Amino acid sequence: MSSQKGNVRKTGSQKYQNKQAFKNSLHDTTPRVKLMNNVKLGGVCKRCKDIIDWKIKYKKYKPLTVPKKCTKCLEKKIKQAYYTICIQCAKEKNVCAKCGEKTEIVEEAELMSAAEQMSNEAQFEAELKLLPERKRRTFFRLQQQGKLTKELLEEAKGLAEDDEFFNDLDDFSIGDDDDCRKLDEGEDSDVSDLDEK
Known part of the structure; x- marks a missing residue:
């Protein structure tokens, strides 16, 4: 390519072709790179999602250190x-969270971040540890059987101290557990008959 005025167009392909694609975590396995690769994008249009994905793929993504101010509500x-x-x-305004244009949103954003979800899960596990052993086992048994719905799990979080939740859980029990429930409730007529004999 000469330096002649107006002759700035390149001809042909690039001299060195890459044999393998760039991998952002090949030599760098720091927590920052892991966090960057696990970022969940939501509430953005397709174009903005592609832009942020490119930044993540080629290690140009710089995460925020402190919360940023919103241009609409002016809160951090x-x-x-x-x-x-x-x-x-x-x-509320049905716009892209990055460019602010009213276009089709690719993925819905979660209101809780990953850190908030992890803290909620840790808090839920701590609340489960505070429950008595029988109630905890009842909870895990019903969860394993698939009888706990999302609504019941949310109730469990709110009513961990109350016994109302676990009384509701007794309604879901199988017929085999009826004998155990009768003993718990004090209906031990069979046992008292045996004692009399």
């Missing part, structure tokens, strides 16, 4: 890098 609620609108405002 933005926890995702490159977003300009908080998720609540974006959902």
Whole structure:
């Protein structure tokens, strides 16, 4: 290519072709890279999602260190890098959280971040440990049988101290457990008959 004025177009393909694609975690396995690869994008349009995915793929993504101010509600609620609108405002106005345009949203955003979900799960496990052994086992048994729905799990979080939740759980028990329930409730007529003989 000469330096002649106007002759700036390259001809032919690039000189060195890559044999393998770039891998952002090949030599760098720091927590920052793991966090970057596990980022869940939501509430953005297809174009903005592709832009952020490119930044993640080629290690150009820089996560936020402190929450950013939303351009709509002017509160420090933005926890995702490159977003300009908080998720609540974006959902209310039905716009992209990055560019702010009213386009089709690719994925719905979760209102809780991964860290908040992990803290909620840890809190839920701590509450389960505080329950008496029988109630805890009842909970795990019903969960294993698939009889616990999402609504009941949410009730369990709210009513961990109350016995009402576990009384409701008794309604879901199988016929084999009826004998155990009768003994728990004090209906031990068969046992008293045996004692009299």
